[in-house]
Amino acid sequence: MKESFSIPFYAADLPCPLPTNSEIENAPDISLEYGGRRVVGVGQHFVVKFGQGVDLAEGENMLFVRENTNICVPRVFALYSDTKTGKSFIIMERIIGETLLAAWPRLTQTEKQNILSDLRIQFNEMRQLPSPNYFGSFGKRKLLDGIFWTEEPDPLVNGPFDSEESLNEAMLRKYSYNGGPHYRVEYLRKCLPLIFKGHKATFTHGDLQRKNIIIREKLQQDDERTRVVLIDWEKSGWYPVYWEYCMAVCALRWDDDWPIWIDTLLMPFVSEAAWLQSLRLELWS
Structure with missing residues (x-):
C-alpha cells in the first residue's frame, strides 16, 4: 500500500481549471x-475545505481510500498550503445530492435497508x-481525533502508537492534561486494560454520522457506482477496531430510529462504547 503522497498534490485530469484562492475565499459557505x-x-464541480485549522492529511486519507478500495469518496483535485496566510486547501469533487440526515425522515424502511446495505459493504471493505x-494517521503520523489533541506537540498523547497499551495510556495522559483528578486517572489506569485490549489497528473513518453521508441524485442507467458517498475524512486513521462503532455511538442524539440501525451497519463493541x-464526556464536560 502507498504510504504517502507528494504535497502539494494536483490531479492530472480536472473537469475545469482549479479555482483561485480569491474565488475560494469569496465562494458561498456549504x-x-x-x-x-x-x-x-465553487461552481458545479468543486467543494473546498480550507483554513488554518485544516490538516491536509484529510485529503491524503481520501486519496488512500480511493486508491486501495472501491469505497465511494469524493475525488481529490488538489492539496496545498498558502505560506502567506497559513491556510491549507483541500479541493475536491462536488457531490450533487443530499445528506442522509436530511433525507432520513422521509425514507421508507426498505429504502433505509438498501442504503444501510450499501454502507455496510463499504465499511466491511474498509475493515x-x-x-x-x-495506531496512527495515514503515513504513521499522529491521530487526529480530538481525544489525542494537545496545544503543543506531545507524541505520548498525539501518537502514533506502537501498541494498544500506549494508546490507552495516551487517553489517560490527555485526561491529566485536561486537569482530571489524579485518583480518577489511577482508577482508570486499572480499568482500561481490562476493556481496551486485543484490538488490532483498523482503518477507520472516525465520524460516522448521517451528515457525513451523501445520497447522490439519481444515477445514469449505466453508472454502477453506489449512490452512497462518504465525506469528511478529517479524523480518519488506524484506530483500534472498536473505534468506528464507539464514535458512532458517542455521536447519537437518540431522537429517532437511527441508533437502531447502527448495529446492522457495524460490528457492535458495547462494553468499549460505554x-x-x-x-469522552469527562474530557469535554
Whole structure:
C-alpha cells in the first residue's frame, strides 16, 4: 500500500481549471465555519475545505481510500498550503445530492435497508485493509481525533502508537492534561486494560454520522457506482477496531430510529462504547 503522497498534490485530469484562492475565499459557505475551517462550493464541480485549522492529511486519507478500495469518496483535485496566510486547501469533487440526515425522515424502511446495505459493504471493505504495526494517521503520523489533541506537540498523547497499551495510556495522559483528578486517572489506569485490549489497528473513518453521508441524485442507467458517498475524512486513521462503532455511538442524539440501525451497519463493541463515551464526556464536560 502507498504510504504517502507528494504535497502539494494536483490531479492530472480536472473537469475545469482549479479555482483561485480569491474565488475560494469569496465562494458561498456549504456548512458553518468551525475550528479555523470553512467549507464552500465553487461552481458545479468543486467543494473546498480550507483554513488554518485544516490538516491536509484529510485529503491524503481520501486519496488512500480511493486508491486501495472501491469505497465511494469524493475525488481529490488538489492539496496545498498558502505560506502567506497559513491556510491549507483541500479541493475536491462536488457531490450533487443530499445528506442522509436530511433525507432520513422521509425514507421508507426498505429504502433505509438498501442504503444501510450499501454502507455496510463499504465499511466491511474498509475493515479489510491490511493492518499496519501502529495506531496512527495515514503515513504513521499522529491521530487526529480530538481525544489525542494537545496545544503543543506531545507524541505520548498525539501518537502514533506502537501498541494498544500506549494508546490507552495516551487517553489517560490527555485526561491529566485536561486537569482530571489524579485518583480518577489511577482508577482508570486499572480499568482500561481490562476493556481496551486485543484490538488490532483498523482503518477507520472516525465520524460516522448521517451528515457525513451523501445520497447522490439519481444515477445514469449505466453508472454502477453506489449512490452512497462518504465525506469528511478529517479524523480518519488506524484506530483500534472498536473505534468506528464507539464514535458512532458517542455521536447519537437518540431522537429517532437511527441508533437502531447502527448495529446492522457495524460490528457492535458495547462494553468499549460505554467506557469510551464516559471518558469522552469527562474530557469535554
